[in-house]
Amino acid sequence: MDNRQDLVAKYARQAPRYTSYPPAPHFKEMEDDGPAVSHLEKRNAGSRPISLYIHIPFCASLCWYCACTKVITRREGDSTEYLRRLFREMETIRQMLNPGNRVVQVHFGGGTPTFLSPEELRQTGKKLRSLFAFEDEMEFAVEIDPRRMTQDHVTALAEIGCNRASIGIQDVREDVQKAINRVQPMEINERVAHWLRSAGIRNINIDLIYGLPLQSRGSFEATLNEVKVLDPDRFAIFNYAHIPWMIPSQKLVDRNPMPGPHEKFAMLEMMIENLTASGYSYIGMDHFAKTGDELSLAQQNGSLQRNFQGYSTRADTDIYGFGMSSISQIGDGYLQSVKDLDEYYRRIDSGRHPWFRHYYLTRDDRIRRHTIMRLMCDLQLDFIAIGRRWNINAKTYFGDSLEPLKEMADDGLIRWTTDGFFVTDTGRLFLRNIATAFDVYYTDPEKQGRYSKTV
Numbered sequence: 001m002d003n004r005q006d007l008v009a010k011y012a013r014q015a016p017r018y019t020s021y022p023p024a025p026h027f028k029e030m031e032d033d034g035p036a037v038s039h040l041e042k043r044n045a046g047s048r049p050i051s052l053y054i055h056i057p058f059c060a061s062l063c064w065y066c067a068c069t070k071v072i073t074r075r076e077g078d079s080t081e082y083l084r085r086l087f088r089e090m091e092t093i094r095q096m097l098n099p100g101n102r103v104v105q106v107h108f109g110g111g112t113p114t115f116l117s118p119e120e121l122r123q124t125g126k127k128l129r130s131l132f133a134f135e136d137e138m139e140f141a142v143e144i145d146p147r148r149m150t151q152d153h154v155t156a157l158a159e160i161g162c163n164r165a166s167i168g169i170q171d172v173r174e175d176v177q178k179a180i181n182r183v184q185p186m187e188i189n190e191r192v193a194h195w196l197r198s199a200g201i202r203n204i205n206i207d208l209i210y211g212l213p214l215q216s217r218g219s220f221e222a223t224l225n226e227v228k229v230l231d232p233d234r235f236a237i238f239n240y241a242h243i244p245w246m247i248p249s250q251k252l253v254d255r256n257p258m259p260g261p262h263e264k265f266a267m268l269e270m271m272i273e274n275l276t277a278s279g280y281s282y283i284g285m286d287h288f289a290k291t292g293d294e295l296s297l298a299q300q301n302g303s304l305q306r307n308f309q310g311y312s313t314r315a316d317t318d319i320y321g322f323g324m325s326s327i328s329q330i331g332d333g334y335l336q337s338v339k340d341l342d343e344y345y346r347r348i349d350s351g352r353h354p355w356f357r358h359y360y361l362t363r364d365d366r367i368r369r370h371t372i373m374r375l376m377c378d379l380q381l382d383f384i385a386i387g388r389r390w391n392i393n394a395k396t397y398f399g400d401s402l403e404p405l406k407e408m409a410d411d412g413l414i415r416w417t418t419d420g421f422f423v424t425d426t427g428r429l430f431l432r433n434i435a436t437a438f439d440v441y442y443t444d445p446e447k448q449g450r451y452s453k454t455v
């Protein structure tokens, strides 16, 4: 099948994004902290590089498309209350960590990390440095909403060591912005990018979303050309995940017409063509990085990694998540914190850990996680290499699960090689579909309804 329209019709299905394996809906409810605590203790018998994820849930207004775990508020005191618990959680985990663990990556996500006042950002940075040992060459990234940023926020971020900022823009057209309740004139983006660079935060990512109401291929190309002027090192351009049955506020997005799968597919093809012609490499899926950026180099030399923050060059470290709804990925275990703010406070105030779900990978999960992550990063699989890594005959091991790949090969999404297959240019647009072949949980119909469509 080489007709793109037919491929879109056939493969526009709900599937995980594979930022973890198994995907988070398969994590299990925790009855007590015992297994999680002993998992952490075992993992900390030796020292290793670690990453920290800090979740700041507050936002001053609701963007209707948003699927993040957030709390809408304008009360400044809310962040003070939150930080008190966040710091306590960090102190507790710090006591469980091997003192030899050194931090190679910090990520502030949200919500809106810059909801914190400049002074609160400074306090958070100071707290982190008092508890953890930071490597000199570490990455310190912060997600930024330019709408309420002041120059003092940027100064505070630079002071605490931030060296990468992701500016959330989504789309620059006013009609689209009104249709998603996120009005953000381009001058604000330009001003914040200028402040960041002047403060020495030179690594700048821009986040966009395609598939939003009132967008078309043409309008999104205009947006892309406009934001390219900001000269970011990287773009993250996400396919809008419209799942109103899971996120009721997304019903507000339905007030305006949304591009269908065929138009979205045309947008994806356009952005790949546009950005690769402008000196960016297409990384895995959703991401673009300037040729020469460490993400592009990592993709070329096979060291690219994937985790909850997308693609990374440092994702093979344990990730300790702090704050409500954060997920820790520690060795072969995942721990997720409660998603309700009051419950998070109750647990921390009573001296308990905030985790409510966990998952410890079996050997089969580990083999499949490795396989799916290599596919998502390298865009090819070498069954001989996988067999050697896990001491298995990979083709026999995956057996029947390789059946769907035969049809994908017939459809031109992959091409077989002597020892495996590689993903074709067409197949890259359906990477999540290809990965489902190795996901033993994908057939669970109850969980499938929680994923967004691949196109």
Ligand code: SF4
Pocket: 058, 059, 061, 062, 063, 066, 067, 068, 070, 110, 111, 112, 145, 168
């Ligand atoms: S998109 Fe960002 S700023 Fe908007 S509601 Fe979601 S987390 Fe908050």
